Amino acid sequence: MATSAGDKAEQAGDSASLEVFARGGLIAYGVVHLLIGWLALQIAWGTSASKSADPSGALRTVADHPFGQVLLWLVAVGLVALALWQASEAIWGYHNRDGAKRVRKQVTSTAKAVIYAALGFSAASVALSSGSSSSQSQQETTSGVLAWPAGHVIVVVTGLIIIGVGVAGVSKGVKKSFSEEIDTSSMPRAARKGVARLGQVGYIAKGVALVLVGGLLSYATLTFDPQEAPGLDGALQTILAQPFGRFLLTAVALGFLAFGLFAMLQSRYRRM
Known part of the structure; x- marks a missing residue:
């Protein structure tokens, strides 16, 4: 009975309908x-300061347009489907890999x-007009975690993990290792x-941004100032505050644009 249930669950993870929604999720992720x-x-060229350059700011930009609520729900559904597909990969995928590579x-x-x-949850929250900015949410979460026993250690470790993800x-x-996936x-x-x-x-620019996010988070925690723990924005x-920051931020912005286009192309060419 347990084996049968597991087989059915694995079939659900490999279903054609989930693949269609997941590919739609890649488009949403790219957007x-x-x-x-x-x-x-x-922000780099001083033409707007009304929205944060983070996921919640991006989603609010969608919400401000005609049919924005409908588009946000489509984004939310697509991203959740993408999450389910990745979860199914984590549980049942990579059987052809061995040892440490499979675990990784x-x-x-x-x-x-x-x-x-x-x-996906953030998109749904913005659609329901209950979302806060990613930076604000991170600061609130960081402050709460710092109140836990060993909270500073947890937050610093989280920052180091974010740095690791950025370096990866x-x-x-x-190395262009993403070519294996498409x-x-x-x-x-x-x-x-x-x-x-x-x-x-795209990967390099996004990685640099994540390394900076993780570094700032860890630094703010070690200096005991959670209000200085910024998110992506x-x-x-x-970056903007550095010498030649406008040009550095422009380069990072173009990298995010490249990553977005690449993610949308993955919706067509991603191996699933």
Whole structure:
């Protein structure tokens, strides 16, 4: 009976309908990054300060447009489906991998499932007009965790994990290891090179931003000032405050735009 239930659950994880929704989720994931990149460009060149260049700011940009609520619910459904697909991969996938490589893939899929689910929840919250900015939510969460026993250790470790994820993203971009996840054999050679370049630029830029987020979070915790623990928007503002910050932030923004386009292309060419 247990085996039968497990087989049915695995079949559900591999179902065609879930794949369709998950591919739609990749489009939604790409749109969120395109909007973050666009908002970051506006911040870099001083054309807008009304929205945060973080996921919640991107989602509020969607909400401000006609049919925005409907689009947000579509984004939420797609991202949740993407989370379910990654969860099924973590539980039942990678049977052809051995040892540490299989465990690494499962951990990565689990982390992605959590990220996609959180973004889906954020989209639903904004659709219901109950979402707060990612930076504000992070500060509230950080303050709460710091009150726990060993709370500072937990937050610093979390910051180090975020740094690790960022470094892994940069490495993935430099090595172009993301090419294992997509099948572009049907593309002309020039198009394949263009997709690879988008992936490289996108992963590296996003990785750099995550390293900065994790570093700022850990630093704020060690200096006992949780209100100085910014999210992605705060990290981008920190880049802007540096010498030549406008140009550095522009480069990061273009990287997010590249990652968004790459994610949308994955909806067509991702191996599932």
